[in-house]
Amino acid sequence: MPERGLLIVFSGPSGVGKGTVRAKIFEQENNFKYSVSMTTRKQRPGEVDGKDYYFRTREEFEELIRKGEMLEYAEYVGNYYGTPLTYVNQTLDEGKDIFLEIEVQGALQVKQKKPDAVFVFLTPPDLEELRERLVGRGTDSNEVIANRLAKAKEEIRLMSEYDYAVVNDEVELAAERVRMIIDAEHFRVDRVIGRYRKMVDDSDF
Ligand SMILES: Nc1ncnc2c1ncn2[C@@H]1O[C@H](COP(=O)(O)OP(=O)(O)OP(=O)(O)O)[C@@H](O)[C@H]1O
Numbered sequence: 411m412p413e414r415g416l417l418i419v420f421s422g423p424s425g426v427g428k429g430t431v432r433a434k435i436f437e438q439e440n441n442f443k444y445s446v447s448m449t450t451r452k453q454r455p456g457e458v459d460g461k462d463y464y465f466r467t468r469e470e471f472e473e474l475i476r477k478g479e480m481l482e483y484a485e486y487v488g489n490y491y492g493t494p495l496t497y498v499n500q501t502l503d504e505g506k507d508i509f510l511e512i513e514v515q516g517a518l519q520v521k522q523k524k525p526d527a528v529f530v531f532l533t534p535p536d537l538e539e540l541r542e543r544l545v546g547r548g549t550d551s552n553e554v555i556a557n558r559l560a561k562a563k564e565e566i567r568l569m570s571e572y573d574y575a576v577v578n579d580e581v582e583l584a585a586e587r588v589r590m591i592i593d594a595e596h597f598r599v600d601r602v603i604g605r606y607r608k609m610v611d612d613s614d615f
């Protein structure tokens with residue numbers, strides 16, 4: 411049996427740069443898998459179904475919740491977002507690391523169900539910079555931006571639930587910090603001890 415992969419939960423307020431930092435990490439790292447989320451939000455121009463998100467109706471999403479097929483889900487600013495369970499479990503069973511990019515309510519559910527996951531919170535240098543990033547991205551109305559900023563304050567208050575806080579001042583630096591955290595997590599004694607115990611138990615001398 412391969413050692414189980416690492417489940418990395420990557421959160422932070424909308425617009426902080428999670429997607430941007432994740433893309434930078436994935437440029438240099440091809441051992442990770444990415445969990446494509448499901449949402450009922452409207453598809454933005456350029457977004458691809460099955461790559462950026464699985465875009466579904468509320469009815470379809472609620473049916474999957476009923477069938478127990480979501481690892482976690484949350485309502486965020488009027489839409490459902492969630493993580494399909496099967497792909498995550500399959501990937502971990504294959505011994506590969508998997509990256510979830512999700513908001514805080516969902517992350518707290520994962521913490522209950524998969525306590526050995528690694529929880530990383532990406533922070534903005536300050537709230538004004540966060541607002542500028544949301545405005546600069548140009549994907550949301552002023553009303554949606556105001557709602558997302560209000561959510562951001564709640565989310566930052568819950569940062570203490572995470573294992574690591576990484577500031578996204580510069581994309582390259584933030585990506586390097588997250589990579590270092592993941593590397594270090596691979597060397598945790600509780601992850602490798604089982605292999606060494608077996609080696610010692612099975613040896614003839
Ligand atoms: N370090 C940075 N410095 C300046 N701008 C940044 C930085 N990181 C990301 N951005 C910009 O901020 C905007 C938001 O980034 P991104 O879409 O990656 O955020 P997100 O956290 O994934 O948002 P959401 O949670 O809503 O999906 C983008 O326009 C991106 O180019």
Ligand SMILES: Nc1nc2c(ncn2[C@@H]2O[C@H](COP(=O)(O)O)[C@@H](O)[C@H]2O)c(=O)[nH]1
Nearest residue numbers: 424447448483484491492493511512513516
């Ligand atoms: N709980 C979950 N949150 C998710 C998931 N996928 C994305 N998200 C978060 O939702 C907000 C808004 O995203 P946007 O694409 O509309 O800007 C953001 O914080 C995402 O990280 C998920 O599967 N579960």
